[in-house]
Amino acid sequence: MxxxxxxxxxxxxxxxxxxxxxxxxxxxxxxxxxxxxxxxxxxxxxxxxxxRGDSRRIGFTGPPGAGKSSLVSALARELRKRGLTVGILAVDPSSPRSGGALLGDRARIDPDPHDDGIFVRSMASGGDLGGLARAAFSAVEVLSAAFDRVLVETVGVGQSETDVELVADTTVMVLQPASGDILQFLKAGILEIPDVFVVNKADLGEVAERTRRDLTASVKHARAAGLAFHEPSILSVSAIDGSGVPGLADAVGQTLDALAGSGDLAVRRREGACAWTEKALARRVGELGIEALGGRVALRERVEKRVREGACGLSIAVDLERDAIRTLRATA
Ligand SMILES: Nc1nc2c(ncn2[C@@H]2O[C@H](COP(=O)(O)OP(=O)(O)O)[C@@H](O)[C@H]2O)c(=O)[nH]1
Ligand SMILES: [Mg+2]
The missing domain is CATH 1.20.5 (Single alpha-helices involved in coiled-coils or other helix-helix interfaces)
Structure with a gap:
């Protein structure tokens, strides 16, 4: 054979x-x-x-338990109803012992097994690249080639954990009632304001509504303080009973259309690809390797040139790694 x-x-x-x-x-x-x-x-x-170039990538962040997996599942169903195919990448926290993805997330993303327009894959975060699996960037490229919408769920929310922005065209932050600390971080500008906020578990009633009001006030505060320039959508949903999910699909769709229309989508993709490539490379060759390539500024120029030419992040990283090693050997 x-x-x-x-x-x-x-x-x-x-x-x-x-x-x-x-x-x-x-x-x-x-x-x-x-x-x-x-x-x-x-x-x-x-x-x-x-x-095809018309695939869109939507990232989901938020603290564990906020309902990201449940919401990704509900949104996927809504997108399927609208005739869009959906690929889902769920990045789980790694078990430190096995290095494998912890089970559990899988259970909440339960696509119709007879529907070939939806595909779910879990990946262990591997403990690096800020909550995002090392292979996530390439995995998103694969799913984008196959599906109209790629939903990426990552672990957590916060400084080092928001790397989902490197692979997503737009990001949805999922909060649940009584997420006080996160609201404080947003107010103080420690957390970046995403394009879309979702307060999940609206079925819990008043406590969810109060969180939505507090969130709106926190965002207003951050904007007044000059900590954010854009106005995010703030939505109330229930992943369990499905209320607000069509509204979320609309809001995300409008955000993506606006990004595509203004040209910002292409800019975000390019910047994400550059940043991911540089991170991947730095992890492989270290500071010495970066120096061997002429330092960070020169490196950014080289990476950006290749990204603009249409090269994929991995191939750029591989080529530069080879260069770095050659230079290090020659000067050793
Ligand atoms: N009441 C209520 N519970 C929810 C909702 N969405 C998710 N949950 C529950 O919240 C818990 C965490 O959900 P999960 O989707 O795994 O959250 P993740 O850790 O952010 O991915 C589970 O027990 C879900 O059943 C919702 O809209 N309403
Ligand atoms: Mg989850």
Whole structure:
């Protein structure tokens, strides 16, 4: 039997939304063996060439228990009703012992097994890249090639954990009633204001409504203090009974349309790709490697040039890593 050329055939299967192909492609991007890197780069390049360009990526942050998984599930159903295909990437906290994703999230994202327009994948965060799995960037590229909407759920909310912005076109922050500390962080400008806020668990009644009012006041405060320039949507929903979910789909859709219309979507993608590439590279080659490449400013220019030319983050990181090692060897 002749083995098929994996990246090309695989890319074809992914863009046709074949479940087995999507699953295999995601496993491939998670494979950290150096021998797989070349194949992954070729796969991502092939996917880029076939990309439809109208896929959108929506990130979800928020503290554990706020209802992110439940809401992602409810939103996915709503998007399916609207005729959009949906890929979901749920990044779980890693178990420090096994290094694997903790189960549990899976249970709350329960797509119709007969619907081939929805696909769910869990990934362990691996404890780096701020709550985002190391392979998440490439995984989002794979899902984007297959699905109209890619929903990315990440662990937590806060300074180092908001890296979902590097892969998402827009971010939804999910809060639950009595999230006082987060409101304080927002007010103080410690947390960045996302495009969309959701107060989940509206079915709990007055306590949820009070949180929504407090959130509105905190955002107003942050804006008055010059800590935020845009006005986020603030919505009340219940992932459990579904109320407010169509409104969330509308708000996210409007945000994405506005971003695409103004050109900011392309800017966000480019900046996200640059920042992700630099992070990935810095982790691999360290400060010495960055110095060998001429320092951070020069590096940013090189990365941005390649991103503008359409190269994928992983291939840029791999090339620069090779450069860094060559230079380090030569000067050793
Ligand atoms: N009452 C109520 N409970 C909810 C709602 N959404 C989620 N939950 C519950 O909140 C808990 C955490 O939900 P989960 O989706 O796993 O939150 P995550 O950790 O942010 O992903 C679970 O017990 C859910 O059943 C909601 O809209 N209303
Ligand atoms: Mg979850």
């Amino acid at each position: 002749v083995a098929p050329s994996p990246p090309i055939d695989l890319a074809d299967g992914v863009t046709r939304r074949h479940r087995a192909a999507v699953g295999r492609a995601l496993s491939l991007v998670e494979d950290r063996r150096p021998s797989s890197t070349e194949t992954v780069v070729r796969l991502l390049d092939a996917l880029r060439k076939q990309s």
